[in-house]
Amino acid sequence: MHRTPRFLREDDLSALISALPGTRCYQPIEKPTGTDYGTPSSSPPSLRGKRPTSPTKPFFLPSRERVAAFWGSRDLPEIEPFSLVGLRNCDLLSIRYLDHVFLGGVCEDPFYKAHRAAAFLVSVDCSPPQESCFCTAVGGVPYADGGYDLNLTPVAEGYLVVAGTGAGESVLLATAALLTEAKAELLAEGEELRARMVESLSTAARSTPDPQVVAERLGGSEAHASWEPWAGKCVECGACTAVCPTCHCYYIIDSNDAAPGSYTKIRTWDSCLLAEYARMAGMGAKLTPRPRLRSRLANRVLHKYVYSFAQYGMCGCLGCGRCDEACLGAIAIRDVVNAVGASR
Amino acid sequence: MTLRANPYEPIAARLADVVDETPTIRTFVFTPEEPIPFVSGQFVQLCLPGIGEAPFTPSSSPLEPNRLEITILRTGAVTEALHRLEPGAELGIRGPLGKGYPVEKLQGKDILVVGGGVGLAPLRALLYHVFHVRDQLGRIEIKYGSRSPDELLFRRQYDQWSALPGVRFSATVDVPHPQWTGRTGVVTVTSRTVWSSPAAPASCSSS
Numbered sequence: 001m002h003r004t005p006r007f008l009r010e011d012d013l014s015a016l017i018s019a020l021p022g023t024r025c026y027q028p029i030e031k032p033t034g035t036d037y038g039t040p041s042s043s044p045p046s047l048r049g050k051r052p053t054s055p056t057k058p059f060f061l062p063s064r065e066r067v068a069a070f071w072g073s074r075d076l077p078e079i080e081p082f083s084l085v086g087l088r089n090c091d092l093l094s095i096r097y098l099d100h101v102f103l104g105g106v107c108e109d110p111f112y113k114a115h116r117a118a119a120f121l122v123s124v125d126c127s128p129p130q131e132s133c134f135c136t137a138v139g140g141v142p143y144a145d146g147g148y149d150l151n152l153t154p155v156a157e158g159y160l161v162v163a164g165t166g167a168g169e170s171v172l173l174a175t176a177a178l179l180t181e182a183k184a185e186l187l188a189e190g191e192e193l194r195a196r197m198v199e200s201l202s203t204a205a206r207s208t209p210d211p212q213v214v215a216e217r218l219g220g221s222e223a224h225a226s227w228e229p230w231a232g233k234c235v236e237c238g239a240c241t242a243v244c245p246t247c248h249c250y251y252i253i254d255s256n257d258a259a260p261g262s263y264t265k266i267r268t269w270d271s272c273l274l275a276e277y278a279r280m281a282g283m284g285a286k287l288t289p290r291p292r293l294r295s296r297l298a299n300r301v302l303h304k305y306v307y308s309f310a311q312y313g314m315c316g317c318l319g320c321g322r323c324d325e326a327c328l329g330a331i332a333i334r335d336v337v338n339a340v341g342a343s344r
Numbered sequence: 345m346t347l348r349a350n351p352y353e354p355i356a357a358r359l360a361d362v363v364d365e366t367p368t369i370r371t372f373v374f375t376p377e378e379p380i381p382f383v384s385g386q387f388v389q390l391c392l393p394g395i396g397e398a399p400f401t402p403s404s405s406p407l408e409p410n411r412l413e414i415t416i417l418r419t420g421a422v423t424e425a426l427h428r429l430e431p432g433a434e435l436g437i438r439g440p441l442g443k444g445y446p447v448e449k450l451q452g453k454d455i456l457v458v459g460g461g462v463g464l465a466p467l468r469a470l471l472y473h474v475f476h477v478r479d480q481l482g483r484i485e486i487k488y489g490s491r492s493p494d495e496l497l498f499r500r501q502y503d504q505w506s507a508l509p510g511v512r513f514s515a516t517v518d519v520p521h522p523q524w525t526g527r528t529g530v531v532t533v534t535s536r537t538v539w540s541s542p543a544a545p546a547s548c549s550s551s
Contacts, residue, residue: 067350067352067353068350068352068353068354069353070354070391070393070436071354071356071436076349076350106443107351109351110349110350110351111352252352252397253396254391254393254394254395254396254397256394263393263394265352265353265354265391267352280420281398281419281420281421281422281423282419282420283419
């Protein structure tokens, strides 16, 4: 594998992108509402701006997907190859997390697997971080150290490009004419950018203790009263779970959209904060395992900061800050973790 | 323990028979279009197109993957619809799902099975397994309780089970009842002292 970065001029970025595999290429585009993924026809992607508002999970776990039919074919989904440009390290880590969930258990999810296999991933080092970013507080860094096909490190006049897989290497071979040797000054510039981003994140991010310490402090606290004030602010909208790159709960409904009397099974996103989550049949007094919002909110935070370590050996919160931005009740998950942790 | 390549896809099954157990509980006999081999403790999703799906543990023997019995209390949208079905109806079954009981750990142990109400339904699959391998087990004690006598499940099988060598079965109802001459009391309380000599405990929880 060619692990020494090559240099790509800014003007040649579009040429590199057009050499990426797949029929579609999703790239971050700056819009009035924020940066988001799209398939621009001409404009170059926004790789030096803010990270996309949306997580990457819809590319692998669509918010609504047909997973079966009564009594349909046994064919598994065929997903056309596509490229995804502009992922940040937190996005790559979220894919690693979802791989544990959907591919690492007793059975593989064929739909997730198909989307995943079709994707070519191009990551980019963060510059600059957003106000809500705090990846360094949960053990992350604002640049990738794996999980990509290609990674781009922005420097003054272009990018340092490195391949992480054979597929990425093939693209670099096919675009060899665009690439030049990255001189020592450029490599140093890339390293300096990374160090500067870590530095600015560490000073900007409101401090959160080490996730392992948080896990120990919060463990077994679901019933603790210190969750109560946060439940008071939560309006149960589910925005945090929708934008969270690692939230993956789903619900399966029957739909007859296709034809009257002919039913398909549709998998849709679910949210553990909603009162109806995990509702069971019957007329008892306790129809869900967590009838109180306080314990649902606690469970979501504890899943990220405590249970994920036991399940997958990694923190379920990657510090992307999207839930902070989306929350209608102005709840910042860092503040919740700090406050509940301090009360224990 | 095998799943289809697409675990979301229901296996078509025909409702072969319906047996009334209690005023609110029926046993449904399904013949799936392909065998559904399961381990006791595993569950399936019963899928009623357009109504939804709900999880149930078969109450029939894991040795008979071509014919699944599922004993169901009428209590919600899916179960109401199930109780309206007539033999011949077609529906879907997804599974088996879950890990099942670690039945290999039962070898050489005394077995105590405690169940209440409709909770005996999923345990019956375990009982069939336990009866099948009873030569390799110690004593088998089954304690079952329900709120009232008319809510006792599988009544016509009790004598048959008790007649098996090494097997003891007893039923209790929670409170005295005019038609009940057996023991009364909540089964978790009446099960506290079963054997005078200590038995080697075998946890039946999945892990």
